[in-house]
Amino acid sequence: MTRMRSRTPATGKRRLHRRRWRSPESAKPSREELLQAAADEAQLNGKSLTAIRKHVLNVLLDAQRPLTAYEVLASIEGVGSVSPPTAYRALDFLVALGFVSRVESLNAYLALDMGPSDLPLAFFVCETCGQAQEIPATDAIISLISEADNQGFGVKHASLEVRGDCRGKLGCDTWNESIVPAEELGSVDQHSHE
Numbered sequence: 001m002t003r004m005r006s007r008t009p010a011t012g013k014r015r016l017h018r019r020r021w022r023s024p025e026s027a028k029p030s031r032e033e034l035l036q037a038a039a040d041e042a043q044l045n046g047k048s049l050t051a052i053r054k055h056v057l058n059v060l061l062d063a064q065r066p067l068t069a070y071e072v073l074a075s076i077e078g079v080g081s082v083s084p085p086t087a088y089r090a091l092d093f094l095v096a097l098g099f100v101s102r103v104e105s106l107n108a109y110l111a112l113d114m115g116p117s118d119l120p121l122a123f124f125v126c127e128t129c130g131q132a133q134e135i136p137a138t139d140a141i142i143s144l145i146s147e148a149d150n151q152g153f154g155v156k157h158a159s160l161e162v163r164g165d166c167r168g169k170l171g172c173d174t175w176n177e178s179i180v181p182a183e184e185l186g187s188v189d190q191h192s193h194e
Contacts, residue, residue: 029115031061034099037115041097055079056090057111060100064171065131066108103132105161110134120145120158126166133170 029037038057039049049057059075060067073087091109094100098116100109103123110123110132119137126132141160148155166172 028113031058034061034111034115038094038097038099041099041116042093045097047093050090052076052079052081052086053090053093056087057094057099060094060109060111061113063111065129066103066106066110068106068108072109101134102159103161104159105163106130106132108132120160122160122162124166124170125161125163126170126172127163128165129170129172131166131170131172132161133166 035049035054035057038054042049042053055076056072059072069084069087069091072091073082073084076082076087076090091100091102094111095102095109098112100111101121101123102108103110103125105125112121112134114134117137120141122135122137122141124133124135137160141158145155145158
């Protein structure tokens with residue numbers, strides 16, 4: 001995916017910036033590629049990926065679920081200054097870069113495995129295990145944002161979260177397939193009255 005930045009804070013020059021792994025056919029980037037891309041993106045914004053910011057991104061990449069700011073704060077001990085503002089600043093920085101997203105319904109943060117996206121994202125959020133899975137935006141979400149723009153509403157942030165039960169797909173230990181037989185989870189014939 002390619003986008004044109006208006007001006008970079010570091011140089012003030014126009015720059016073409018590629019986010020190559022966000023196309024559907026591309027492979028998931030490695031951790032090293034994500035960390036290097038985060039450092040590059042920070043530099044484009046005239047900032048740096050400090051040790052604490054890098055540590056927070058690593059912690060979120062390792063997590064099996066979205067983490068709250070206080071869980072991230074607990075992981076910072078020994079890396080740098082341990083205070084809530086430190087964790088929130090690092091999280092806000094990574095969200096602004098596009099490598100982390102806030103799962104608003106959980107008030108938690110999730111590292112984006114595929115890196116930044118120029119398109120809005122959606123999340124499946126399991127109410128049983130608290131895990132979330134990033135899904136690409138559909139045409140419906142993009143249409144909604146376009147319609148808001150057409151109506152003169154300036155969209156700053158769009159978020160779609162679908163809450164429910166992951167049925168063990170995200171690693172939910174409490175899901176028991178014997179509760180609902182697999183045959184009943186298949187397609188439903190809405191015309192059947194049996």
